Amino acid sequence: MKRHHAAGELPVSAPARDGGLPVGKGKEAGEEEEEADSKLGKFHRAQRRCSRLFLLVAVAATVTLLARRSSDVDLAGGGAGAAPVRIEAVPGPPPTVPSARRIAPIDRGEPSVSGHSSSGPNGGGGERVKAGNGGGEALSKTSTSVAADAGDKSSSSKASTSVAADAGDKSSSSKSSTSVAADAGDESSSTGSSTAKSASDDTGGKASSKDSSPASQESARTPAMVDGMGRDLCGGRYIYVQELPPRFNADMVQSCDKLSPWTDMCRYTANGGFGPLLRGGGGGDGPGWYDTDQHALDIIFHDRIKRYECLTDDPSRADAVFVPFYAGLDVARHLWGATVSERDALALEAADLLTARPEWRAMGGRDHFFVAGRTTWDFRRQADGDADWGSKLFRIPAVRNMTALVVEASPWHLNDAAVPYPTAFHPARDEDVFVYQDRLRGLRRPNLFSFAGAARPDHANSIDGSLVEQCRASPACSLMECGKGPGDKCESTAGVMKLFRSSKFCLVPRGSKSTSRLAFDAIVAGCIPVFFHPGTAYVQYVWHLPKNHAEYSVYIPEEDVRKNASVEERLRRIPPETVERMRDTVVGLIPAVTYSDASSRLETTMSDAFDLAVAAVIDKVAKLKKGIAEGRAEEKVEMYSWKYPLLGEGQKAEDPHEWDSLFAFN
Numbered sequence: 001m002k003r004h005h006a007a008g009e010l011p012v013s014a015p016a017r018d019g020g021l022p023v024g025k026g027k028e029a030g031e032e033e034e035e036a037d038s039k040l041g042k043f044h045r046a047q048r049r050c051s052r053l054f055l056l057v058a059v060a061a062t063v064t065l066l067a068r069r070s071s072d073v074d075l076a077g078g079g080a081g082a083a084p085v086r087i088e089a090v091p092g093p094p095p096t097v098p099s100a101r102r103i104a105p106i107d108r109g110e111p112s113v114s115g116h117s118s119s120g121p122n123g124g125g126g127e128r129v130k131a132g133n134g135g136g137e138a139l140s141k142t143s144t145s146v147a148a149d150a151g152d153k154s155s156s157s158k159a160s161t162s163v164a165a166d167a168g169d170k171s172s173s174s175k176s177s178t179s180v181a182a183d184a185g186d187e188s189s190s191t192g193s194s195t196a197k198s199a200s201d202d203t204g205g206k207a208s209s210k211d212s213s214p215a216s217q218e219s220a221r222t223p224a225m226v227d228g229m230g231r232d233l234c235g236g237r238y239i240y241v242q243e244l245p246p247r248f249n250a251d252m253v254q255s256c257d258k259l260s261p262w263t264d265m266c267r268y269t270a271n272g273g274f275g276p277l278l279r280g281g282g283g284g285d286g287p288g289w290y291d292t293d294q295h296a297l298d299i300i301f302h303d304r305i306k307r308y309e310c311l312t313d314d315p316s317r318a319d320a321v322f323v324p325f326y327a328g329l330d331v332a333r334h335l336w337g338a339t340v341s342e343r344d345a346l347a348l349e350a351a352d353l354l355t356a357r358p359e360w361r362a363m364g365g366r367d368h369f370f371v372a373g374r375t376t377w378d379f380r381r382q383a384d385g386d387a388d389w390g391s392k393l394f395r396i397p398a399v400r401n402m403t404a405l406v407v408e409a410s411p412w413h414l415n416d417a418a419v420p421y422p423t424a425f426h427p428a429r430d431e432d433v434f435v436y437q438d439r440l441r442g443l444r445r446p447n448l449f450s451f452a453g454a455a456r457p458d459h460a461n462s463i464d465g466s467l468v469e470q471c472r473a474s475p476a477c478s479l480m481e482c483g484k485g486p487g488d489k490c491e492s493t494a495g496v497m498k499l500f501r502s503s504k505f506c507l508v509p510r511g512s513k514s515t516s517r518l519a520f521d522a523i524v525a526g527c528i529p530v531f532f533h534p535g536t537a538y539v540q541y542v543w544h545l546p547k548n549h550a551e552y553s554v555y556i557p558e559e560d561v562r563k564n565a566s567v568e569e570r571l572r573r574i575p576p577e578t579v580e581r582m583r584d585t586v587v588g589l590i591p592a593v594t595y596s597d598a599s600s601r602l603e604t605t606m607s608d609a610f611d612l613a614v615a616a617v618i619d620k621v622a623k624l625k626k627g628i629a630e631g632r633a634e635e636k637v638e639m640y641s642w643k644y645p646l647l648g649e650g651q652k653a654e655d656p657h658e659w660d661s662l663f664a665f666n
Helices: 023-075 250-254 297-305 327-332 340-355 430-441 464-473 493-501 518-524 558-562 567-572 576-588 609-629
Strands: 154-158 188-192 239-241 320-322 368-371 403-406 416-418 447-453 477-481 503-508 528-531
Touching (some): 464 558
Parallel strands (some): 447 503
C-alpha cells in the first residue's frame, strides 16, 4: 500500500514491488523502507509537539489581555457597572493647518425670487460661544470648521467631520471632515455632502427665530487652531460675542414686516441678509448674485460673525468684543411717525445692559464694536424734538467709547468707521470670483462713461442735474434716469450692472448724503468710478480702498462741474494704457468690497469686506491696549478725524490740506 504524504512533507522514495529488482536487493530495499518510516514517525511527533506549544502560547496571550482589560476597568472606577475603557491611539505630530479661513458648510436652500425666506441669523445676540474640546484644546485639521449650536439634541455630518462644541448635545457623530454651526436654540443640526443647516428656518414668510433667553442658552466656542509648530493661528484674532436678549436682533428679523413702512423687508432678510437669489446672475453669468438691500448689513455682518473661526467664550482672551445689536434695523422702523422716546428706547437699554457687564469694565467699552448698517447721521440727533431726525445712539456717552461700523461715517467723529455698502455679489468660492474677474477683463465696453441718477433740484449743492445734461448731450455717455416708485429703473440690480459693465467710467456724485452704493456697484462691474467729492469714498473707506485714489478712480471737483467743466473731455485726456491699468486695479478690488457667502465656502485665499473690517477693528483695539499699557492717552482731535488716514509720515492733522475747505467743521 502506498503512503500519501501530508502537504509540505518531503516524499520518501519507495522501491518498486513488481519484481523488477533483482532478488538480492529486496532485503536492502525493505531495510531502507523501515528506516524511512522510523524517521517519518519522529517528524510527525515533533510536529505535534510544536502545534501543542503554539496553542499554549496563544491561550496564555489571551488570558493576559483579558486580565489587563479587567484591571483597566477596575482602575477606572469599575466594578460591575463600569463602562468599557476606550484605548486611544498614541497621537503623532499634529497636521499642519493652513492659515486660510475655514468655514462651515451651511445650506441656505434655494430661495424664491419673490417669496419670503427667514434665513436671517438665528439666535440673535445670545450666542456667546463656548469652548468644546476641553475649553480651548488645540484643533488641528486640514479642513476645519466647528459646531457651535447651543442646546442641539443631535449634530451629525456626512462627508465632513463634525467637531461638537455644543453644550448639552446628546449625540454627535462625524465622518471624514469638520462641520461648524453657530446658531443657538436649534433642536437639530445635520449636514450631508458638506452642507449644513442655514442660520434660520424658512417659514415661507417672515424670518423666524428660535432664540431663548440668554440665561437658558447654551453656548460653544471654536477651539483654537494650531499649525504644525503648535502656534495658535487665532492668536491676536479672538472675538467674544456679547450676550444680548433676542429683542436686540432676532426679534426684529422675526417681525420683518414692521422694519419699513415703504419696503417689504422680509424678502431682504432672507439668506442671512443677502435677500432672494437673482436669476441670471444679476444681469450676467455665474452664481452668487442676490437682490440685496443696501441697509441689510446688520444681518449680513452678524451672520458672518457666527461663522468666524476665532470666537472665544473667554472675554479676557478676546482681542475685541462684538455686540450683536441691530441698530440700523431698530432705527429704521422708528424714523417715520415715531416719538424720540420710541427711537431711543432700545439704544438706551442696550447701553445700560452693556455697561453693567464685567466685559465692559476691562476697557470701558473701547474694545467693543457693533454694526449699524445705515449712515452715521441716522444716529446723531442733536435735539430731542419729535420732528428731529434719527436717534441719539451715537451721542450716548457709553456708545461713544465703542466702534460703530456704518456705511457712511462722520468726518468729525472718531467712534464710527465706514465699511462698504452691501452689493448684489456674494461669491461662495474663490473660483466664482476668479471666473467673474476674468470675464470683466475681457468685456467690450462701448460707452466711455455712464450715469445712473436724476436731477435733484431740491438739493442746492447737487451737481446731478449738470451730469444728466452732459450725459444726454454726449454720444459717448449712457444715461439711466432714476425715478420714484415701482418703475424706477435704478432699483433694478440687473439693469444697473448691465449699464456699468458696458462703460469704461461710471459717474458717482454724492447722494442724499455724501456716500452712495453706486460706488461699489461700479467697482463690482469693473467700471472705473469718477468721484466729485472726497467724502464719497476717499476719507470714508480707508480700510478697504487704496490710499492713493488715483490708482483706481478719477477725481473731478464738484466746483469744476459747476463751472461747466466737460466730464467727457477730462476722461478722454487719460491715456488708454492708464485706463487699462486703472480698470485692472478696480477689478482686483472686488473681493475687498464684497461680503462673501461664507455659508458654503471651505477655504479662501482672499480677504473680503468682512475680513478687512474685523482685522481693522482688532488692530485699533490692540493699539489702544498698547497705549494704555504704556500710559499714553490717545491724542487725536475729533474734528480732524477725516484727515488722519490721509497723513503721511511726519505730517500733523493741523497742517494745511487741499480738502480743508470741504470738511470745515460746522
